[in-house]
Amino acid sequence: MKFKKQIFGFMDMLRFTKLVPNRRAALAAGSAEPLPTEYRTNTLAHRLHPGRMQVEVAAVRPLTESMTELTFRRLDGDAFPFFRAGQYVSLQGPVEGGLVSRPYSIVSSPREALQNKLVLGIEDAGFFSHHLNRGVRPGDKFVMTEPSGEFHYETLRDRPQIICVAGGAGITPFLSMAKSMIEGDEPYTMTLFYGARDLAHLAYREELDALAEKGLKVVYVLSDEERPGFAHGFVTADLIQEHADINGSTFFLCGPKAMYDFLAKELAPYALPLKAIRKDATCCGALELDAPRTFTLTVHLRDQVQTIPAREDDTLLTALERAGVDAPNKCRAGGCGYCHSKWLGGRYRVADGRDGRREADRKFGFIHPCVTYPLEDMAIDLPPAE
Amino acid sequence: METRTAKAYDVVVIGAGNGGLTAAIRVLQAGFSCLVVEKHNLPGGFATSFKRGRFEFEASLHELNDFGSAEEPGDIRILFRELGVEDKIDWIRIPEAYHLITTDKKYDCVMPFGAQAFIDKMEEYVPGSRQSMTDFFALCNEVRDAQAYSSSVNGNTDSDYMKKNFPNFIRAGSYSVNEVLEALHMPKAAQDILGAYWCYLGVDLDRMSFLHYGSMVIRYITRDAWMPRMRSHEISLALEDRIRELGGDIWYHSPAEKILADAPGKITGVQLTDGTIIPTRHVIANCSPHLVFGKMLDPAVVTEPMVRATNARTFSGRGFTLFLGLNKSAEELGIQSHNYFIYDTTDSARQYDMMRKVDTNHVQATVCLNNAYPECSPPGTCMMYFTTMFMSDDWGNVSETDYFKAKDRVADDMIRVFERETGCKIRDAIEEIAVASPTTYARYCGHPQGVIYGYETAGWDSLMPRMMMMKEDAQLFPGLRFAGGYAMRSSGYSSSYVSGDLSGRQTAGDLKREVR
Numbered sequence: 001m002k003f004k005k006q007i008f009g010f011m012d013m014l015r016f017t018k019l020v021p022n023r024r025a026a027l028a029a030g031s032a033e034p035l036p037t038e039y040r041t042n043t044l045a046h047r048l049h050p051g052r053m054q055v056e057v058a059a060v061r062p063l064t065e066s067m068t069e070l071t072f073r074r075l076d077g078d079a080f081p082f083f084r085a086g087q088y089v090s091l092q093g094p095v096e097g098g099l100v101s102r103p104y105s106i107v108s109s110p111r112e113a114l115q116n117k118l119v120l121g122i123e124d125a126g127f128f129s130h131h132l133n134r135g136v137r138p139g140d141k142f143v144m145t146e147p148s149g150e151f152h153y154e155t156l157r158d159r160p161q162i163i164c165v166a167g168g169a170g171i172t173p174f175l176s177m178a179k180s181m182i183e184g185d186e187p188y189t190m191t192l193f194y195g196a197r198d199l200a201h202l203a204y205r206e207e208l209d210a211l212a213e214k215g216l217k218v219v220y221v222l223s224d225e226e227r228p229g230f231a232h233g234f235v236t237a238d239l240i241q242e243h244a245d246i247n248g249s250t251f252f253l254c255g256p257k258a259m260y261d262f263l264a265k266e267l268a269p270y271a272l273p274l275k276a277i278r279k280d281a282t283c284c285g286a287l288e289l290d291a292p293r294t295f296t297l298t299v300h301l302r303d304q305v306q307t308i309p310a311r312e313d314d315t316l317l318t319a320l321e322r323a324g325v326d327a328p329n330k331c332r333a334g335g336c337g338y339c340h341s342k343w344l345g346g347r348y349r350v351a352d353g354r355d356g357r358r359e360a361d362r363k364f365g366f367i368h369p370c371v372t373y374p375l376e377d378m379a380i381d382l383p384p385a386e
Numbered sequence: 387m388e389t390r391t392a393k394a395y396d397v398v399v400i401g402a403g404n405g406g407l408t409a410a411i412r413v414l415q416a417g418f419s420c421l422v423v424e425k426h427n428l429p430g431g432f433a434t435s436f437k438r439g440r441f442e443f444e445a446s447l448h449e450l451n452d453f454g455s456a457e458e459p460g461d462i463r464i465l466f467r468e469l470g471v472e473d474k475i476d477w478i479r480i481p482e483a484y485h486l487i488t489t490d491k492k493y494d495c496v497m498p499f500g501a502q503a504f505i506d507k508m509e510e511y512v513p514g515s516r517q518s519m520t521d522f523f524a525l526c527n528e529v530r531d532a533q534a535y536s537s538s539v540n541g542n543t544d545s546d547y548m549k550k551n552f553p554n555f556i557r558a559g560s561y562s563v564n565e566v567l568e569a570l571h572m573p574k575a576a577q578d579i580l581g582a583y584w585c586y587l588g589v590d591l592d593r594m595s596f597l598h599y600g601s602m603v604i605r606y607i608t609r610d611a612w613m614p615r616m617r618s619h620e621i622s623l624a625l626e627d628r629i630r631e632l633g634g635d636i637w638y639h640s641p642a643e644k645i646l647a648d649a650p651g652k653i654t655g656v657q658l659t660d661g662t663i664i665p666t667r668h669v670i671a672n673c674s675p676h677l678v679f680g681k682m683l684d685p686a687v688v689t690e691p692m693v694r695a696t697n698a699r700t701f702s703g704r705g706f707t708l709f710l711g712l713n714k715s716a717e718e719l720g721i722q723s724h725n726y727f728i729y730d731t732t733d734s735a736r737q738y739d740m741m742r743k744v745d746t747n748h749v750q751a752t753v754c755l756n757n758a759y760p761e762c763s764p765p766g767t768c769m770m771y772f773t774t775m776f777m778s779d780d781w782g783n784v785s786e787t788d789y790f791k792a793k794d795r796v797a798d799d800m801i802r803v804f805e806r807e808t809g810c811k812i813r814d815a816i817e818e819i820a821v822a823s824p825t826t827y828a829r830y831c832g833h834p835q836g837v838i839y840g841y842e843t844a845g846w847d848s849l850m851p852r853m854m855m856m857k858e859d860a861q862l863f864p865g866l867r868f869a870g871g872y873a874m875r876s877s878g879y880s881s882s883y884v885s886g887d888l889s890g891r892q893t894a895g896d897l898k899r900e901v902r
Contacts, residue, residue, distance in 0.1 A: 001524045003554040005561055005569045012557035013549070019560055023851040024858075030698025032690055035680030040782035041704070041836045045829035047786055082786045114787070150438065155794050156801065157816045185787070273713055274439075275817035302637050302662075303392055328427065328639065335437070340427050358435050358442055360616040364623040383427050383638035384660070 048081050052386050055144045063203040066124045068133045073116050080113035083147035085180035086173045090145040090330045098322045100128045105172040109179035123169035151280040158250035164192045167255020178216045191217040191244040193235045198225035237266040246270050254280040281333035284351050284371045287313040298379035316369035326385040334371035343367045346378030394665035395421040398656045400642040401672030403431025405869030405886035407625035409670045411469045412890025414632035425641035430622025431831050438818040441711035447618040448753050449480045449611035452880050460609035462880050474624035476615035478759045485723035486582040487807045490731040499610040518572035526604035528555045541856040566596040578732040588703040588839040590734035595848035647687045651864040670889050672870040676834050702839035703775025704824035708797040711818030716756045716768040720810045724757040742778040748803050749774050772800040779835050781824045793821040840871035
C-alpha cells in the first residue's frame with residue numbers, strides 16, 4: 001500500500017520535515033513569565049493531607065475516673081484539616097526515654113478542625129494513655145498525624161440510617177459523627193447505643209443529651225447498674241430492633257473485641273451482608289508469652305544502621321519505639337500500611353487476623369512492623385517517619 | 387535547618403515511579419552507583435495497589451500493552467527481560483481488546499486482539515471496512531518498524547534511510563488520526579469504533595498525531611495486553627527488588643526538595659526536605675519539568691529558554707478514579723467485559739471539550755478485573771475501577787469543606803452512567819469504595835494539578851517531534867534527564883518504562899563519556 005494525503009506525496013514528506021522546526025519554534029515561543037510555584041489542587045492536597053503536624057495541648061478535662069479529654073491546637077498551620085467524622089489521628093510523644101505513638105478517634109467535628117480545635121477522649125488503658133491521663137498539661141507539645149482511616153460513612157455504600165454501637169471509650173468517634181450530621185456535613189440519621197459499666201463510666205453524657213435534642217437518637221445501656229431511663233444489660237439485637245431497623249441500616253461498631261463478638265452472635269439471625277457492619281480497628285498489643293526471649297533487631301534507616309533489642313512478645317514497632325527510633329506508624333492494626341518496611345532477614349510471625357499486607361508485599365518480603373513479632377534476630381530497612 | 391551530607395552517587399533518581407525505577411536499573415546495569423529517592427513509602431508512583439476490606443485494588447493499570455507472550459514477546463516484555471524482572475512477575479493475559487459504548491450513536495462493540503480478528507470483527511460491525519482497516523494495519527506496522535529503528539539509533543535517524551524504508555510513515559507522519567483515517571477512506575463508523583482508545587492518550591483525534599495513535603493501537607492489537615497477577619504493585623516491587631540486587635539504594639519518605647547546581651548544567655547534588663544533601667552530578671527526574679525548573683532548581687541557574695520551553699507545554703488530563711469492591715460476582719451482575727470505554731459521543735473533539743468541566747464529563751474507561759483474572763477477589767465478589775480525566779483545572783475550584791461531597795458526586799455519576807449504558811445494576815452490591823481525585827494524585831505523586839498524563843501530545847508537541855528532539859531537549863540542562871509521564875515518550879505504563887530505559891541508558895552514556 002502507498003499512503004498519500006495530498007495529491008503529490010512529496011508534499012506530505014515536506015510537512016514531515018517541518019515537525020522538528022515547528023516544535024523548536026513553539027518551545028522558544030513559550031511565555032517568559034516565571035513558572036508557577038503553587039498549584040491550587042496541590043495546595044488543597046496539602047491542606048487536607050499535611051502529614052505530621054506539630055500540636056500543643058490547649059485544654060485538659062477529666063471525663064470519668066478513667067478517661068481524660070485533651071484539646072489540641074496546631075502550631076505549624078492555621079487550622080487542622082477538614083476530615084471525615086469517624087477518623088482517627090495518631091499522637092506521638094516521648095515517654096520514659098522512648099518515642100511512643102497511639103491512634104485515637106477524633107471526638108470533635110470536621111468543622112471544629114477548621115477552628116484549629118481537635119479533641120481526643122483518651123481512656124487510661126495502657127502505657128501511653130496512662131501518661132496522657134496523668135501527666136499532661138496545657139502547653140505540652142506532641143506530634144500528630146493527619147486524620148486517617150476508613151471508619152466513616154460512605155454515601156454511595158451505606159444506608160441512610162446508621163446504627164452506631166459504642167462500648168466504653170469506643171464512644172469517641174460517634175461524637176464526631178453525630179456532630180457532623182447535625183452540622184449538615186453528613187446525610188445520615190443516626191441511632192446510637194452506648195454501653196458502659198455504670199453511670200459513672202458514661203463519658204460525654206451532657207454533650208450527647210444536647211445532641212439528642214438536635215436529632216441524634218441515643219440509647220444508654222448500663223451493664224452493672226439499673227437505673228430508670230437507662231437500658232440494663234448488653235446491647236442486644238432485641239434492644240436494637242426496639243429502637244431501629246436492623247435490616248434497613250448500616251452498623252458502625254466501636255469498642256472492645258468482646259463487644260464485636262457478642263454483636264456478631266446477636267446479629268447472626270439477621271444474615272446481614274458483610275458490608276452492613278463496619279468495625280473500627282483496635283491496636284495490636286503485646287503477645288502473652290511465658291518468659292519471652294529478647295532478640296536483636298538490625299535497623300537500616302537510609303544510610304544509617306543500628307541494632308536494638310526486640311522482645312519476642314512485642315511488635316517490631318514497639319521495639320523501635322522503646323529504643324527511641326522515630327518509626328512511621330498510624331493505625332497500629334496492620335491495615336493502613338504506613339509502617340511498610342523491607343524485610344532483610346530473620347523469621348517472624350504476624351498477629352492473627354491482622355496481616356494487612358498486599359499480596360506482592362508477602363512475595364517480595366515487606367512487612368508491617370506494627371503487627372509483626374520477631375522469632376529470632378531480624379533485620380529490616382525502615383523508612384524515616386516522614 | 388540542619389543539613390547532613392550523605393555519600394555521593396553517580397546518579398540520583400528523583401521519584402520511584404515506573405520511569406525512575408527503570409532508569410535506576412539501567413544506570414546500575416552499566417556499572418554506576420545510583421540512589422532513588424521517593425516521597426511516598428512505596429515504589430511505583432501510580433503503579434501500586436491498596437487494600438480495603440477483603441479487596442486489593444489495582445491503583446491504575448488497565449493493561450500493559452506491547453507485552454506479548456513469552457514466545458512472541460513485545461517490546462515491553464523484551465525490556466523487562468533485559469532489566470531482569472520478567473520472571474519475578476506472574477503474568478495474566480487480557481482476554482479482549484475493548485468494549486466500546488457510546489451514548490450518542492448507541493455503539494456497543496466488543497473488539498478482540500489480533501489484527502485479523504480485529505479486521506474481521508470490524509467488517510461484521512461495519513460492512514465495507516475491510517480494505518481500509520487492512521491498510522490501517524499495514525500503515526501501523528510501518529510506523530512501529532520506523533519507531534523501532536528510531537529507538538535503535540537513539541533518535542539520530544538517517545533521513546535517506548527513513549525515506550527509503552518508511553515512506554508511508556513519513557507521508558502520514560505530520561497528520562492527525564482523523565486526517566489519516568479519512569485519507570484511507572475508512573467508513574465513518576469504523577473510524578468511530580477504531581478511535582475508542584483515544585482516552586488512553588488524552589488527546590482528541592483531531593489533534594492527536596496518527597503516528598502516536600497508530601503505534602499504540604498496533605501494540606495493543608497485535609501483541610495483546612497483559613497484567614501482573616498481584617496488581618501493578620508486583621511490577622513495582624520486582625523493579626525495586628532488582629535495584630537492590632544490583633547494589634542500588636532506594637530511600638522512601640525522602641522527598642527531594644532541591645536540585646543543587648553551581649550553574650546551568652552543573653548539578654552538584656540533591657537536597658531532601660529534611661536537609662540531607664546527596665552529592666551527585668547526574669539527576670534523572672521522574673517528575674515534571676514544571677516542578678524541576680519552577681521549584682527545585684535555584685532560579686539563578688534556570689535560563690530563559692528553560693522557562694519558555696516549560697511554559698510552552700500544556701498539561702494533560704487530571705485523573706479521577708472510582709474503585710468498587712462488589713459483593714456479587716461479575717457473572718451475577720452481568721458484567722461481561724474486562725475493559726469498557728463509555729463515551730457520550732464518538733466526536734472526540736466535542737467529547738474532549740465536555741471533559742474540561744467536572745459537571746459535563748461523563749467519559750469512563752472502566753475495568754472489571756475479574757473478567758481477566760477471576761481470582762483477583764474472593765469468590766462471589768468482583769472489583770471494578772472507573773477512570774476519567776478533567777481537561778482543565780476545573781477540579782481546582784473544589785473547596786476544602788465540599789471536597790468529600792464533590793468526590794461522591796463524580797463517583798455517583800460514574801455508577802449512574804455505567805448502569806444506564808450496560809444495564810448492570812451494581813449500586814446495591816458496593817461493599818468497599820474508594821475514590822481518587824486529582825487532589826489524591828497531587829498528594830501521592832506531587833504532579834501539578836493532579837495531572838496523570840504528563841504533557842499533552844497534541845499538535846507541535848506530538849510524539850514524533852519529541853522523539854526526534856530527544857537529544858536536543860536533553861541539552862537544555864546537561865546532567866538532567868527526565869523519565870516517566872512527562873518525558874519524551876509521554877504517559878502510560880509502557881511509555882514510562884521506555885522513557886526510563888532511554889534516560890537511564892543515556893545517562894549511563896554521559897557517565898561513560900566523562901570517564902573517557
